[in-house]
Amino acid sequence: MEAFFITDSDFVSFLSWLEKRGDLFVTTRDEEDCVKIKPYAEAGEFQYPGVRAVQPLKPFFFTMLEEVAQYPSAEEKTYEAKPFTILGAAACDLRGIEALDKVFLEGDFKDPFYEEKRAKSLLISCDCTEPYETCFCTLMGIRPYPEKTFDINLSMLEGGYVVEVGSDKGKQVIDGNKSLFKPATDNHLSQRQSLRKEVEAKVEGQSKQYKPSGSWQDAIAEAFEDPGWERNVETCVECGACLFICPTCQCFLLYDEKLKDRYERLRMWDACVYRNFARVGGGANPRPRLVERFKHRYYHKLDYFPKTYGFEGCVGCGRCIVACPGKIDMREVLKEICKV
Amino acid sequence: MKNVYTPIEAKILEVIDETPTIKTFVVEPREEIKFKAGQFMEMTVPGLGEAPFTPSSSPSQKGKIDFTVMKVGRVTEALHEMTEGQTVGLRGPFGTEYPLDKWKGKEILIVGGGVGGAPLRALFLALTERINDFKKILYCYGARTPADIVYKDQIQKEWPAIDPRQIETRLTVDEGDARWKGNVGVVTTVVENIGLDVKTSIGVVCGPPIMMKFATFKLVDLGFPDEAIYLSMEKNMSCGIGKCGHCMLGQYMVCKDGPVLTYDLIKDKPALWD
Numbered sequence: 001m002e003a004f005f006i007t008d009s010d011f012v013s014f015l016s017w018l019e020k021r022g023d024l025f026v027t028t029r030d031e032e033d034c035v036k037i038k039p040y041a042e043a044g045e046f047q048y049p050g051v052r053a054v055q056p057l058k059p060f061f062f063t064m065l066e067e068v069a070q071y072p073s074a075e076e077k078t079y080e081a082k083p084f085t086i087l088g089a090a091a092c093d094l095r096g097i098e099a100l101d102k103v104f105l106e107g108d109f110k111d112p113f114y115e116e117k118r119a120k121s122l123l124i125s126c127d128c129t130e131p132y133e134t135c136f137c138t139l140m141g142i143r144p145y146p147e148k149t150f151d152i153n154l155s156m157l158e159g160g161y162v163v164e165v166g167s168d169k170g171k172q173v174i175d176g177n178k179s180l181f182k183p184a185t186d187n188h189l190s191q192r193q194s195l196r197k198e199v200e201a202k203v204e205g206q207s208k209q210y211k212p213s214g215s216w217q218d219a220i221a222e223a224f225e226d227p228g229w230e231r232n233v234e235t236c237v238e239c240g241a242c243l244f245i246c247p248t249c250q251c252f253l254l255y256d257e258k259l260k261d262r263y264e265r266l267r268m269w270d271a272c273v274y275r276n277f278a279r280v281g282g283g284a285n286p287r288p289r290l291v292e293r294f295k296h297r298y299y300h301k302l303d304y305f306p307k308t309y310g311f312e313g314c315v316g317c318g319r320c321i322v323a324c325p326g327k328i329d330m331r332e333v334l335k336e337i338c339k340v
Numbered sequence: 341m342k343n344v345y346t347p348i349e350a351k352i353l354e355v356i357d358e359t360p361t362i363k364t365f366v367v368e369p370r371e372e373i374k375f376k377a378g379q380f381m382e383m384t385v386p387g388l389g390e391a392p393f394t395p396s397s398s399p400s401q402k403g404k405i406d407f408t409v410m411k412v413g414r415v416t417e418a419l420h421e422m423t424e425g426q427t428v429g430l431r432g433p434f435g436t437e438y439p440l441d442k443w444k445g446k447e448i449l450i451v452g453g454g455v456g457g458a459p460l461r462a463l464f465l466a467l468t469e470r471i472n473d474f475k476k477i478l479y480c481y482g483a484r485t486p487a488d489i490v491y492k493d494q495i496q497k498e499w500p501a502i503d504p505r506q507i508e509t510r511l512t513v514d515e516g517d518a519r520w521k522g523n524v525g526v527v528t529t530v531v532e533n534i535g536l537d538v539k540t541s542i543g544v545v546c547g548p549p550i551m552m553k554f555a556t557f558k559l560v561d562l563g564f565p566d567e568a569i570y571l572s573m574e575k576n577m578s579c580g581i582g583k584c585g586h587c588m589l590g591q592y593m594v595c596k597d598g599p600v601l602t603y604d605l606i607k608d609k610p611a612l613w614d
Contacts, residue, residue, distance in 0.1 A: 256387055280575065286614045
């Protein structure tokens with residue numbers, strides 16, 4: 001891939017160009033030093049994240065609550081999204097988008113809302129430099145720097161950023177701002193490389209104790225009846241936080257409401273940990289017990305998703321660990337259950 | 341942009357009382373809908389929501405589609421209150437069909453129970469429209485009581501008359517009444533002496549979960565290969581397009597990879613029969 005360098009001062013010009021392109025969302029650190037993705041106008045400035053933000057990218061493409069249809073419909077209303085840019089995505093979050101792309105865009109039926117938002121988005125990602133203690137992307141085959149699914153990637157160096165182009169869309173943006181981007185030098189690239197290796201080693205180091213000898217799929221396949229599931233579910237309060245905050249969880253429910261002269265169909269995030277999630281009209285429930293629903297999440301991520309799409313449905317971002325009021329740590333659960 | 345979440349309007353032409361809890365709704369969609377036997381659709385009760393049903397009429401029937409629906413939950417209760425001339429919505433068809441072309445030249449055993457007779461009627465009619473492609477069809481159906489038998493006259497009289505040499509039907513009830521002269525016992529009790537070559541035949545099962553479980557075990561006991569047993573799975577199919585996650589069975593989204601699945605693919609999946 002082509003690599004460029006942009007200086008800090010040229011980057012200010014680039015930001016104002018991005019602002020004109022459409023809605024611009026950037027990473028910024030709040031008073032508690034949490035990285036959040038906010039509208040640029042609200043954030044005031046872009047701060048290089050160095051780690052994944054509090055929220056995943058999911059809500060930008062798959063909204064928590066949205067109207068997906070009105071009926072009866074005399075004419076088909078075409079949904080149109082505004083162009084938007086996200087600046088500061090982490091590698092794990094790009095994997096999250098890759099997973100959602102599979103679910104929403106592959107097969108006989110594409111989701112028209114996701115497709116439109118994806119088409120209008122520009123994804124600018126950043127290498128991680130300060131991973132959290134809960135980060136474990138390397139356990140899921142991801143490095144803490146973006147390798148794909150970005151349009152443009154930034155790696156912060158002294159005085160500016162190494163810029164890598166990851167798509168045609170990204171290429172067009174660079175071409176449209178040619179004067180701001182100079183070819184990256186070998187020195188830039190070797191600096192980037194050593195920073196990347198340093199951070200990767202850090203994540204690998206803190207994840208080493210959780211690493212299975214083979215694939216997660218093999219590790220979890222034998223563990224379905226393991227008594228450890230019962231122990232680990234004890235502090236689960238079925239809040240669904242781990243699922244709603246997950247970059248890849250895509251489950252939703254459809255429900256209809258009456259408007260003045262017609263009806264609307266809404267789509268809302270749903271969570272497989274809820275008791276009636278899989279219940280059918282006749283009353284049968286495949287997973288009436290909490291432990292069965294708890295397990296379902298792990299099997300979906302590490303067995304079912306790879307069986308269908310060829311890679312894990314967990315990105316190792318660690319958000320579920322931070323979000324859990326029951327202090328359930330996915331890494332610890334897997335370590336115990338899979339006898340890592 | 342085609343919006344897969346928008347239902348097509350369909351007018352209710354006729355409502356047929358089948359049993360005390362089951363009605364057939366004959367509906368006329370505003371646009372032509374082509375489906376294959378085994379595929380399902382999402383039916384909207386306006387303002388209330390959707391539920392998945394497999395059409396019970398022949399896929400070749402033009403202009404209208406039958407849905408045979410048991411009153412079991414919120415949507416079906418509201419649907420049972422609806423009458424001729426009212427409008428419902430339809431999305432679909434979704435999912436896998438019964439692969440009739442693959443079954444050419446074979447003997448076919450169909451085992452159904454309760455409202456599971458609905459998709460099986462679409463299948464049966466599709467099979468009989470090309471009866472020369474199949475050696476024999478044995479249709480076994482069980483209901484709780486004689487009053488609960490769906491399509492009773494069709495199963496007893498009309499269907500065998502289509503071709504008495506090739507088609508046989510058997511009925512049973514869990515509990516008889518004073519007028520019932522037929523077999524009493526669960527459906528597996530009539531899946532005996534089937535006179536089919538089990539090694540090369542096709543078995544099809546659809547009905548309530550407990551019935552499907554024991555009917556499938558019966559077919560396995562009789563010697564049907566797992567991959568020749570076709571199950572029509574009932575899970576919570578909501579979006580119909582493999583995305584919402586409610587109908588997962590192992591790695592399969594039943595709405596997309598099913599509802600028709602062969603037993604070999606799903607026999608080891610958790611909560612298969614629940």
